Amino acid sequence: MSEKVLMKGNEALAEAAVIAGCRHYFAYPITPQNEIPAYMSRRMPEVGGTFLQAESELAAISMVLGAAAGGVRAMTSSSSPGISLKQEGISYIAGSELPCVLVNIMRGGPGLGAIAGAQGDYFQATRGGGNGDYRTIVLAPGSAQELADFTIEAFDLADEYRMPVMILADGYIGQMSEPVVLPKPSGKSFEKPWALTGAKGRKKNIICSMKLIPDTALEEHNLRLQEKYDLITEKVHRVDTYMTDDADWLVVAYGTSARIARKAVDRLRGEGIKAGLFRPLTLWPFPEKELFEVGSKVQKILTVEMSLGQMVEDVKLTMNGEVEVDFHGRAGGAVPALDDIIERINGYERENHTHVQAS
Amino acid sequence: MSVKTIPMYKRPESLSDVRTHYCAGCGHGIIHKLIAEVLDELELREKTIVIAPVGCSVLIYNYLEVDGLEAAHGRAPAVATGIKRARPEMLVISYQGDGDLLAIGTGETVHAANRGEDISVIFVNNAIYGMTGGQLAPTTLVGQKTLTSPAGRNSADVGFPIRACEMLDTLEAPAYIERTSVHNPGAIRKTKKAIFKALKYQKEGRGYSFVEILSMCPTNWGVQPPEAADWVKSDMVPWYPLKKFRDRPADEDADKEKAS
Ligand SMILES: Cc1ncc(C[n+]2csc(CCOP(=O)(O)OP(=O)(O)O)c2C)c(N)n1
Numbered sequence: 001m002s003e004k005v006l007m008k009g010n011e012a013l014a015e016a017a018v019i020a021g022c023r024h025y026f027a028y029p030i031t032p033q034n035e036i037p038a039y040m041s042r043r044m045p046e047v048g049g050t051f052l053q054a055e056s057e058l059a060a061i062s063m064v065l066g067a068a069a070g071g072v073r074a075m076t077s078s079s080s081p082g083i084s085l086k087q088e089g090i091s092y093i094a095g096s097e098l099p100c101v102l103v104n105i106m107r108g109g110p111g112l113g114a115i116a117g118a119q120g121d122y123f124q125a126t127r128g129g130g131n132g133d134y135r136t137i138v139l140a141p142g143s144a145q146e147l148a149d150f151t152i153e154a155f156d157l158a159d160e161y162r163m164p165v166m167i168l169a170d171g172y173i174g175q176m177s178e179p180v181v182l183p184k185p186s187g188k189s190f191e192k193p194w195a196l197t198g199a200k201g202r203k204k205n206i207i208c209s210m211k212l213i214p215d216t217a218l219e220e221h222n223l224r225l226q227e228k229y230d231l232i233t234e235k236v237h238r239v240d241t242y243m244t245d246d247a248d249w250l251v252v253a254y255g256t257s258a259r260i261a262r263k264a265v266d267r268l269r270g271e272g273i274k275a276g277l278f279r280p281l282t283l284w285p286f287p288e289k290e291l292f293e294v295g296s297k298v299q300k301i302l303t304v305e306m307s308l309g310q311m312v313e314d315v316k317l318t319m320n321g322e323v324e325v326d327f328h329g330r331a332g333g334a335v336p337a338l339d340d341i342i343e344r345i346n347g348y349e350r351e352n353h354t355h356v357q358a359s
Numbered sequence: 360m361s362v363k364t365i366p367m368y369k370r371p372e373s374l375s376d377v378r379t380h381y382c383a384g385c386g387h388g389i390i391h392k393l394i395a396e397v398l399d400e401l402e403l404r405e406k407t408i409v410i411a412p413v414g415c416s417v418l419i420y421n422y423l424e425v426d427g428l429e430a431a432h433g434r435a436p437a438v439a440t441g442i443k444r445a446r447p448e449m450l451v452i453s454y455q456g457d458g459d460l461l462a463i464g465t466g467e468t469v470h471a472a473n474r475g476e477d478i479s480v481i482f483v484n485n486a487i488y489g490m491t492g493g494q495l496a497p498t499t500l501v502g503q504k505t506l507t508s509p510a511g512r513n514s515a516d517v518g519f520p521i522r523a524c525e526m527l528d529t530l531e532a533p534a535y536i537e538r539t540s541v542h543n544p545g546a547i548r549k550t551k552k553a554i555f556k557a558l559k560y561q562k563e564g565r566g567y568s569f570v571e572i573l574s575m576c577p578t579n580w581g582v583q584p585p586e587a588a589d590w591v592k593s594d595m596v597p598w599y600p601l602k603k604f605r606d607r608p609a610d611e612d613a614d615k616e617k618a619s
Pocket of ligand 1: 413414415416432455456457458459460483485487488489490491496
């Protein structure tokens with residue numbers, strides 16, 4: 001049944017995790033994601049699962065590591081300062097090649113910052129805040145519906161590639177109530193012969209990130225991880241484009257910033273200005289090919305973020321000087337104003353005009 | 360009458376046939392063997408997961424013929440919690456040193472105990488950080504010289520050594536708490552009994568057990584193995600009394616017997 005229900009984004013995500021077959025959820029409270037543990041504390045017992053409020057984020061992520069090693073689908077969620085603490089476990093999970101889903105409902109930083117939504121953890125999510133050469137797949141939903149849909153996909157990606165997959169959304173996306181059609185399970189299943197189920201009728205299984213013997217073991221392990229990351233970079237891209245076919249001006253944004261940018265595109269189009277929106281749905285891997293294809297046809301790119309400039313670096317790396325990349329950002333819980341985006345692009349139009357007249 | 364040869368002693372099936380990396384006189388090897396013997400006796404080898412800590416025993420999974428899992432420094436009880444919740448039919452052992460259990464992992468230690476997780480924590484207290492070359496541990500004795508307390512532990516500056524059993528004994532949930540030692544054969548036999556109890560209780564689903572084992576680190580104490588064993592008895596035992604702090608399952612069994 002595809003009935004629409006009104007749900008907070010955080011709750012839609014939590015229910016989607018249950019639909020995806022997650023029965024082990026461990027977390028420590030933090031705003032603006034508190035709806036997730038509250039929902040899970042009620043829902044997990046109903047489906048025979050485990051909800052455990054951990055003593056800290058360090059413990060919660062380690063519990064996820066343990067459960068994942070047992071071969072079950074495990075998840076944790078938090079917000080920015082809590083995600084900082086989880087970096088230790090994320091690095092161990094990546095090194096141990098275990099699957100799990102991590103949710104970061106971002107708030108403003110640095111430090112304790114404040115509880116309003118922000119996008120200041122892009123670097124941490126896409127570059128990895130933990131130690132070592134590892135990657136985390138990062139999905140960027142922009143609505144309650146996508147929070148739910150991407151959660152189903154996140155569990156499949158995690159199992160397919162045996163690695164942590166992060167859902168990265170700002171606090172506004174998590175907090176907003178919107179109509180949602182709850183997703184169906186994907187139906188995919190994954191064999192886990194590596195899981196720790198007891199050394200009965202087989203050799204013992206060992207799951208660890210430490211590789212000591214022979215001397216080359218750790219480099220070989222890293223090279224194998226890199227091969228996996230290369231494969232993902234080739235295969236896992238998700239994007240959403242809006243009015244980009246004939247665009248002169250391209251806005252690149254994700255999450256709440258993209259929702260505002262989309263409004264701006266509509267308004268500008270109403271005034272006859274050809275603006276378009278490119279919304280990456282995977283932040284790692286960053287959809288370079290798709291962005292370059294669209295971006296190299298426009299006159300200028302404006303990256304809009306709820307940070308003072310993080311994703312813009314990936315946009316610049318992608319365009320590699322081909323097209324000028326401008327930036328507009330707000331921080332600390334502030335959201336970009338519709339009029340500011342419109343005014344920026346109007347400015348490009350005016351400049352363009354003067355330029356054309358002068359030449 | 361036919362004569363049957365009964366081996367007086369053989370390598371436990373649960374103990375891997377490999378050379379260990381431990382120093383001469385180190386207690387870890389003895390304790391690994393005791394765990395292996397108990398796993399054999401309780402027929403638990405095929406149902407056990409051992410959590411390796413960060414510390415000298417980080418490679419414990421190479422020495423036991425059971426499934427093995429690594430935890431970040433101090434997080435073994437949280438990792439154990441996760442896998443026990445995922446696979447309650449498995450026997451989960453969290454094996455930890457004193458830096459791991461009482462410094463960086465104090466939070467995880469206390470809370471896993473307080474939840475009464477159905478796991479067995481084997482705590483090897485050698486009064487020093489072994490793996491990193493002999494620094495001050497939360498269990499280092501007052502006056503004990505280490506790499507980072509060259510003048511001896513000064514309690515006015517860094518406090519007193521923490522007694523883990525006594526601390527956990529303030530909590531309501533744990534089922535079994537005992538402190539033993541491996542400084543001589545008699546003590547080793549008692550340690551085996553304690554490990555046996557802990558694993559048996561877990562097998563029966565009777566809750567959280569904690570066995571603290573006083574152990575030697577001759578290399579980092581800078582003494583010969585025999586002296587190290589003597590030092591456990593002369594210096595460690597007075598501060599860390601060998602004692603059963605709590606044995607709820609045994610009490611319950613005794614009550615049941617009385618009632619019937
Ligand atoms: C997060 C982190 N901090 C520090 C270390 C370095 N380190 C490795 S083992 C260890 C101390 C281990 O001592 P203990 O737990 O007493 O075990 P032992 O080696 O004595 O058996 C430290 C500090 C590390 N690996 N990870």
